[in-house]
Amino acid sequence: MSSFKQYSILPGFNLALGFTLLYLSLIVLIPLSAAFIRTAELTWPEFWSIATTPRVLASYRLTFGASFAAATVNAFFGLLVAWVLVRYHFPGKKIVDALVDLPFALPTAVAGIALTALYAGNGWIGQFLEPLGIKVAFTPLGIFVALTFIGLPFVVRTVQPVLEDIETELEEAAATLGANRWQTFTRVIFPALYPALMTGFALAFARAIGEYGSVIFIAGNMPMISEITPLLIITKLEQYDYAGATALSVVMLVISFTLLLIINLLQWWSRRRSMQA
């Protein structure tokens, strides 16, 4: 252990690391491993057949697909919102800034009900979309809308501080060197924002995968069409099929962990490229 220890002004490496491990074990590892242990009650063929029924496979596609799409949209618009909040001064800016956090605080069920009411065929927004042939509520599109709603703050809040740290001098330098606005953004500002944007994307994505409350109200929950995996897990729990429920959660865990790991590796790689030691 002592080889990891570095001299530091603030003591307490052993204590801090010990506490961290204990805490992570209690809060994260033990509950998660319980899922694996419970799943182990099943044999491999049983597990496989539960985890790969057509209905379940459709739910994976929907969950991960809609989450990915929502996180992508959030990365784009979150960046825009962060940009506006950092770069411009306008009346009511503080209020807009506070609004961004609302999806964090709002009970997700409330969000789901509100969105459903808005986008249903007779809702404020839905009544205009319906004639155009666009159905939002009770379709996968509605799931996407709900996931976009809950994921927005993650991108804004990770990008915002980084954007604040970018000196305007860099843009001025680019301008004096003859770069136009687009070149300045793509070559100077975006590379600096990219790691933070990836973090925000990963957080929004992870949050969307696990989202339940807001989605079930707007989704319509039709098997094979608008049924997300977390809902299937709940359904199985309600039928006292604990092993089946944990089997699905193990699959979700493994996929989520792999995806997040890939995103982290991408981020590490891009950071290394720009900050080679």
Place this chain on the structure above:
Amino acid sequence: MSIEVISLSKQFGTFTALHDVSLQVHSGELLALLGPSGSGKTTLLRVIAGLETADSGQVLFHGEDATDQHVRDRQVGFVFQHYALFRNMTIFQNVAFGLNVRPKKFRPSKEEIHDRVMKLLHLVQLDWLADRYPHQLSGGQRQRIALARALAVEPKVLLLDEPFGALDAKVRKELRSWLRRLHDDMHITSVFVTHDQEEALEVADRVVVMNEGRIEQVGTPDEVYDQPANPFVYEFLGNVNLFHSRLHRGRAWIGDLEVDVPEHAEAEELVAIAYVRPHEIEVERTQNGEAALAAQIVHILSVGPIVRLELVRENDKERHPVHAEISKERFRELQLTKGEKVFIKPRRLDLFPNYPQSQLKH
């Protein structure tokens, strides 16, 4: 290329950064904008660059109005105090940036860009760092890269905003003599901002002294140092002692000391401020029958070949310190010790009659 600035004014809220400033920068000269912080020197530089727009007034480049031209089109090289290098690019990419962003029609070929960048890196003596990233370089190296990057686009004028402000004393000195040599080779019209009077006097062809959004004096380093136009310039350039005196028909009195000042022959019973540089104060152990001021040594500070004395005049109830600088040899000759009584006499002084007291620092 010459730069002409005609009655520029600029206001930030209630703060006046520039107050009807006019200035001529000759083609090929190295000009220093010198002043304390908040004097408007950086604002003036940024308005010339096009990074800031003035509320009124004009900027002419080579006689042509450039006031409404965008920074991009002004062809100025700008060097920032904190380098502003692009972190995600190598040194080579940083210097090549200005060439790479040109529209295809005007962009040199890859080989040409490579040659030009390497030539510039060679010029700033850092060609061996081409593949590094900015954070791997020292401050002095970064600033030289920033200069190479600015020169890569072959600007018509070079503008430097406190280019050495963030560097330590030794690197500062090296870089400023290096900048002077570079300028002598390239003869590009250059304007640099500094608050360091030594830097301005050492490097520039001409110095513009600014204060509170106005130009106080423009002149060669010798002119502004030896013939300051007003008390502000006197106090800002180098250390100076201030004495209150009476002035009457070509004679001035500082305490008991009487000095001939023939240039003020017409003065009738005036109050005047007398300035004396520390190195122009003579220190003697005895009065020698001449007029001199009695003073007591309160502090002795030896810095290299110079000894700085802090003295307090006798009869000075407020105990304003008087600073004198003498050579180490002279100091040994006199064998001075702290607390001793000596006689001081200004070798040269400048009088400013009737200067409003409120404009003075002390």
